[in-house]
Amino acid sequence: MGGEYHVRVLDWAALTAAARQAPPSAAVLVDGFTSREPEPDPRLKDLLEAAPSLPVLVAFDLASAQAPGVRLLADLGVSDFVDLPIEHNPSSLLVRLQSTHARPFKRRLEKGFPYVSPYALTLITHAAGVAADGGLSTDLAREFEVNERTLAGWCAKEGLPPPRRVLSWLRVLLAIALLEEPWRTMHHTARAVGYTDDSSFRRAAAALLGQRVRRGDPTFDAALTSFDTELQELRASAAQPRQTLRSPRPM
Amino acid sequence: MTVPEDGMKKPRRLSEAKLPDAPLDFARPFSVSGAQLQDAVIAAEMPEAYALPAVRTYRLVLDWARGQDQASILHEAAALDNWEEEILEYSREIMEIWAPLVVIAGEVRASADADPEQIARACIALTEWGLGNGATGTALLFAEAAALAAPSNARHAYVAGRLLRHHGALAEAETWLRRAARVAIWNRDREVHALCLNSIGNLHQQAGRYPEARAALAAALRVARRAGLQERQAAALHDLMVVSVYTGELAAAEEFARGAFAAYPPDHANVPKLAADIAFLWAQQGQFARALEVFRALLPHFADPDARLRITGYTARAAGAIGDADTFRAAWAETWSILDARAAEHLRAAAALELGLGALNLGAWEDAGMALNIARETAELSRDYETIARAEVALEQMAREERADLVIWPGARNHPSDTLARDLVRTLMSAGPADTPEHDSGFDA
Numbered sequence: 001m002g003g004e005y006h007v008r009v010l011d012w013a014a015l016t017a018a019a020r021q022a023p024p025s026a027a028v029l030v031d032g033f034t035s036r037e038p039e040p041d042p043r044l045k046d047l048l049e050a051a052p053s054l055p056v057l058v059a060f061d062l063a064s065a066q067a068p069g070v071r072l073l074a075d076l077g078v079s080d081f082v083d084l085p086i087e088h089n090p091s092s093l094l095v096r097l098q099s100t101h102a103r104p105f106k107r108r109l110e111k112g113f114p115y116v117s118p119y120a121l122t123l124i125t126h127a128a129g130v131a132a133d134g135g136l137s138t139d140l141a142r143e144f145e146v147n148e149r150t151l152a153g154w155c156a157k158e159g160l161p162p163p164r165r166v167l168s169w170l171r172v173l174l175a176i177a178l179l180e181e182p183w184r185t186m187h188h189t190a191r192a193v194g195y196t197d198d199s200s201f202r203r204a205a206a207a208l209l210g211q212r213v214r215r216g217d218p219t220f221d222a223a224l225t226s227f228d229t230e231l232q233e234l235r236a237s238a239a240q241p242r243q244t245l246r247s248p249r250p251m
Numbered sequence: 252m253t254v255p256e257d258g259m260k261k262p263r264r265l266s267e268a269k270l271p272d273a274p275l276d277f278a279r280p281f282s283v284s285g286a287q288l289q290d291a292v293i294a295a296e297m298p299e300a301y302a303l304p305a306v307r308t309y310r311l312v313l314d315w316a317r318g319q320d321q322a323s324i325l326h327e328a329a330a331l332d333n334w335e336e337e338i339l340e341y342s343r344e345i346m347e348i349w350a351p352l353v354v355i356a357g358e359v360r361a362s363a364d365a366d367p368e369q370i371a372r373a374c375i376a377l378t379e380w381g382l383g384n385g386a387t388g389t390a391l392l393f394a395e396a397a398a399l400a401a402p403s404n405a406r407h408a409y410v411a412g413r414l415l416r417h418h419g420a421l422a423e424a425e426t427w428l429r430r431a432a433r434v435a436i437w438n439r440d441r442e443v444h445a446l447c448l449n450s451i452g453n454l455h456q457q458a459g460r461y462p463e464a465r466a467a468l469a470a471a472l473r474v475a476r477r478a479g480l481q482e483r484q485a486a487a488l489h490d491l492m493v494v495s496v497y498t499g500e501l502a503a504a505e506e507f508a509r510g511a512f513a514a515y516p517p518d519h520a521n522v523p524k525l526a527a528d529i530a531f532l533w534a535q536q537g538q539f540a541r542a543l544e545v546f547r548a549l550l551p552h553f554a555d556p557d558a559r560l561r562i563t564g565y566t567a568r569a570a571g572a573i574g575d576a577d578t579f580r581a582a583w584a585e586t587w588s589i590l591d592a593r594a595a596e597h598l599r600a601a602a603a604l605e606l607g608l609g610a611l612n613l614g615a616w617e618d619a620g621m622a623l624n625i626a627r628e629t630a631e632l633s634r635d636y637e638t639i640a641r642a643e644v645a646l647e648q649m650a651r652e653e654r655a656d657l658v659i660w661p662g663a664r665n666h667p668s669d670t671l672a673r674d675l676v677r678t679l680m681s682a683g684p685a686d687t688p689e690h691d692s693g694f695d696a
Contacts, residue, residue: 062303062306062307063303063307063337065303066303067294067295067297067299067302067303070290070291070294070302070303070306071291071294071295073288073291074288074290074291074294075291078288079288080288081288081290083307083310085330086307086311086326086327086330086331086334087310087314087325087326088330089325089326089327091325092314092325092326095314095317095325110422115422115458115460117425118422118425118426118429119275119429121422122275122278122426123275126278144274144275144278145274146274154275
């Protein structure tokens, strides 16, 4: 999960253009307060609009900032910030990048589910990170430092389909989320989330969703509802809690 | 076996690890829940002078905790030295904020030698300040930070979970409570284990997941029984009563209530709350005579206007149902005096509805009409559709001159419920008046 990053240093215009085509595993780090104004650089808003599916981090010196500026960053949808000079070192930067990895996608998943158990949600959000990297179920198992069999057991216990199917769902959901950005092509999106081409993606999506996928159909929310329906059916077919209650003992 | 000063037995396990091997409970990044930029909450809620130092402090605690978790140090020593010097020079206007910030700056500067408990206690001091000063989001974030700073102390995780649950963040609360339960098992801290299971049960009940609530509360009861924790047994039984009421198993509810009453020490702060819950249960069943006995004894035990209003409202309804005009009039007057003082405005519609139903039961049609119309009009303002519907049904009953409630009169003497009612009243009469204790069990746990 984002153990290694290839760094490209770009000016605002080139950065905004690159962010439009960047894979979902990428992150953007910008100098957000370029003037002496208490408000963030106005170009930050354009960048966030150009890269809604990428985590955007803003670096600034918290000591010389003002509280309204920090609040505005949250309102704009910034994923995190880097507090200069305290966090200006490779270990801290890596932690920031890791903790915001695929965050916009994870945020949409967390908001979209009516209820899944905390363990199931942990598995799903970690799988979302793996899907953003184009990883496999072995990578997901490695994240938890367990083997695939243990991972499959956890999924079954938490009312989730097998890990490979969870990852298939998340890859399809991620692709549908990326396709909401009109400048992304079906082919590049399919490749960005780990399919060999757009027809592989269409086949996988049709198998899960039961319908032909086009841009905007189904919407992300509709696709997430289909995933949730599958989870609900799995939960319903699982055994009811076996614990029984005895009436209280006389005390 | 050694018994440390805090009374907890030494864990009977072979591993020396501080935390159990439970990857789903301690999944990395081992951090606060939620995906949004949390720091902005602190920046928005803290007084301007402390907002950004508090944001930096919060981040330092999280990074320090993560560094501990990954056995690495994330920040340069020189930067932390400078920060400690800066914070020492900061305004001391609000000592309750300044002092914990200084403690945390000093501790994180010590990096690997820092005392996790000191950091956790400083975070909890900020949580307490936040709760007392309307900075709830900040309070919750620092409660989570405390749990992260000292992850092997199950109590901090439990406190974070319980606070989150009380403030409606159920998903995050469940994560923390499960984590706390796991650590409590690891440390053999049975009291916290029982507390966590109880709180998980209440959380499921809050979310309407009754089978899960029942299973968790039954588990809490088992842990409490095995460890001989009388008070925890009482609390679990009390909450099992509530779940049984919600699922319509009223006979089981009364059994659990009886068990809870037997388990609570007579002077326990939760006894009046339990008595009120039992009396509400009887009122629901139409056993107004029994309920009224208890409601009468309860009033001196509640100083909080919300609780008093609920009791006087139910008293009026129960008194009306059994035709006790004097008690009805006294409760009617007390209820209106609380409402006129505007001490519990959010309960105006509900209280007026109870008064209206009481008057209807008594055949006082004019009073019933006035109270029910107030209930309906107030509920319309707050779009409380359930109260509107109940008030309208009652107004129709009034037009037909019908009573609102069916009354089930006590049967044979020495019925178990009568014995319970008498015992409750005796306990309440002998205990001194309590002043709004913090209830952690029952209908609004």
